[in-house]
Amino acid sequence: MMINLPGFLKSDAMRNGIKVGIVYFLIFWIGGSCYAQDVQTSNKTVPAFHFKVNDSVEVDVDLIYKEDGYPVIYTAHLETGVCSDGLCKPISLTVSWDLLGQFIAYHTADLYSLTKFDHIEFTDEDHKQLHRILSDTAAILRDYEVNDMIDTAGYLRSQQIDAVTRPTSLTFSAATVEGALYTVYTLWHFTNGAIRAKIKAHTKSFMSDDAVVKNMLASDNRDYVGFVFKHITEEQHSRLGSDIVKLVGSSDMYIPHWALAQLKDSVLFLPNIQQQLLVYFPAADNALKNALLDRLASVPMNANTMVMLLSSLPNLQEHYVTKALNIIESNKPRIDERIREKLEILSRSQDRAMAKQARNILLKIN
Template identity: 25%
Template sequence: MKLKNLVQKSLFIFLGILYFSGNNPSGKIQYFGVPTLVAPVADTRYFILDFKDDIANDTLWQQISAEGYPLRYTRPIRTGVCFDNKCRPLDVTIHWNPTGRYLGFELPEKEFLSKYDHEPFTAEEYEQLHALLTDQFSPLGSFHYNEIVPQADSTYDKVDAVSGATSANVLEYVVEGAAFTTYKLWNITYGSSQQHVQQLTEKALTPALVQLLLESPDMQDKLWALNHINGFITPDATLRQTLLTYISEKEFTLAERAIKSLNSRDLTDKTLQLEFTKKIFPASYSLKKLLLQKLQEAPALQPEVVQLLRKNLSSFTGESLTTLLDLWAHHAIFDSETRTAVEQLRQHSNPFIAKKAEIFLQKSTRPTTQK
């Protein structure tokens, strides 16, 4: 894959740039995290969008690779932060990865952020702000404006929007002395701008792009990619094989999402269904159950799959065994070999399993249409 090779060759160079923190020879203050995709920018597109916020700029910029894959999204933010009856313009550009994950921010040359007393941020405070913006699960999303900004002082008629008077339960999630600036930037980062970024990437999704997203070093990117397969694209053979590798005990969350990413159409593939079934036997109880339940979505079970399940019947215990019986009953697997195997379960020491086996055998004697 051309882009993948470029990623591998240029990763070290680009990471050196993207991890840059503050001492930029150009005079810009900028902080970046780990990018989802690293490749040369071939073109830049812009989109005029309704962000439904109080920022005047309505343009979102999209940088793309030669293959047309979105690499980064950018939105210039020009607004005001007011305190002590004075307002100072906030001029900052926010960047997102193609999955909507916050990538970083930068300021124009000679521009800087300041606190309530007009004192410029220190390098440590820029780093703190960058770290706070990286946290998509920050409680800042649940705070109301009035919890960030103290009430006006009726004596002096002033509102200190970013001062140390901010309530103690908020201080942990903001740069001290710049509470409103932190709050505003976090809510811009995770508001409608992020939604537009994700929607634009959804329109560009292909099996090859999802494959690249799954190779990101960031867990959020992997989860986003897995959540945007079923209902968005039809996996090709390469992507299907990758999804199978994610179904393991190494990371249950990724395994669960990989299973959900497959649909009934994918499970019609004989090879995929067989390889998918092989994942069941060494799996833990929870994962085994998810795999068996997913096979119920298949239009039909391949004969080789039925044979494999029957051959490994002894690897099923407890609820996973009853889930297997439910799977066979769902697909009307009532052939003589399967019935013989289930017949032995009627004497199982677990009364519940014995009862399920009895119910299965009763169903198998009724007239039915084989799937």
């Protein structure tokens, strides 16, 4: 049986093979070698939406799920011409984005490699440059038409055919790959254009799924966490209180403060939530220590939580000691014998300010 090889290479079967290959590569790259085997046997691809790139080009965007059942990557295969002078080949590649439409990577099959002027293939350095450009959502390419980036005073003569073209203006040379302006421009506007909003909208559509939301919160990805906090419901705030509290222990500069702001008083009132928060208190930086104490001061504190807080005082600066003891004093109705004993110990501390404040609280409750 004869096989029409060129026809097969341009067929849907070949394109789907490329798509599956890039999915395996990307999840291996993102998640690490520890999951390579599971990905190949357990990941699934589902259609997400259809996207019209322009009047003549449309793509199908798919959503890739990891073996644990959570969505992780959007992909789309793009085939289009990129110039009109015959000096560059059309592009055929698969692009991937994260759940919020941030470009991750692109992949080309060997037979469809990216080329520059005169069909010269991209070098490794060209690919690195293109990846950097596509990752920059604020690239200068955003604000100009491609024809505005051409040097109208210069010419380049092709060595392949009897034709000439115009070079890229030096003003924009750092914003493209030399000899591939049309390719770079086309790809940047595809990966960073209206398709990003469509991806975000699609991700938003499954924000009602608590399992997906919990997974995005646990990612420690600042953008994912911010997106979740923007879109979860009041009921989810209550159901996912413990998951939100865990973010207070994040090493990110912003996530712990966002998490604190998301904790409603009805959730923060719960003893287990208060105690979870105080687990992170000793290692917190000064700004977070302040924020934690301010937030805990706004709700009645459970006796067990007060015991935890008092246990941390000997290692605190005076400013935080004062704040913490003010919280204890404001919760006088819940002070029990264990708390009295700790206050007695603190009242004999060599730290005079702490000892004085502890004695004052004891006088008020006796």
